Amino acid sequence: MELKVLENKFSVYKLNSLNNLSLDSEFVFLSKTDDELSLVCDENIVIDNHSEKEDGWSCFKIVGVLDFSLIGILSKISTILADHKIGIFVVSTYNTDYILVKTENLDDAIKALEEKKYVITY
Numbered sequence: 001m002e003l004k005v006l007e008n009k010f011s012v013y014k015l016n017s018l019n020n021l022s023l024d025s026e027f028v029f030l031s032k033t034d035d036e037l038s039l040v041c042d043e044n045i046v047i048d049n050h051s052e053k054e055d056g057w058s059c060f061k062i063v064g065v066l067d068f069s070l071i072g073i074l075s076k077i078s079t080i081l082a083d084h085k086i087g088i089f090v091v092s093t094y095n096t097d098y099i100l101v102k103t104e105n106l107d108d109a110i111k112a113l114e115e116k117k118y119v120i121t122y
Contacts, residue, residue, distance in 0.1 A: 001119070005110070006058070007111060008059065011056075014036065029036070029091040058103045061097075068104065084109070086108060088101055
């Protein structure tokens with residue numbers, strides 16, 4: 001399986017509301033539940049309407065379109081990274097999944113995944 005390391009560095013926000021929110025960046029992941037608004041976006045974007053923010057995330061994109069019948073892809077990746085004490089933050093879209101790791105853990109994550117025969121591209 002191929003994982004692409006995205007160039008961008010990301011921030012994860014806990015938003016207060018959707019007011020004055022610009023979604024013009026190339027990568028913006030927004031989730032809304034009954035009790036939380038979360039946003040993942042490029043670190044260079046300034047968001048004022050938040051209560052919490054976590055900077056310093058790098059991202060792997062699973063290359064290709066993943067069929068909904070595929071099972072265990074994230075489980076295998078998360079287990080490999082957990083075995084190396086690397087925490088993750090995952091975002092899923094209709095076509096694929098994105099696995100974020102803290103930037104200071106990126107090199108270790110790449111090494112751990114390559115040891116398990118994942119192909120890492122940039």
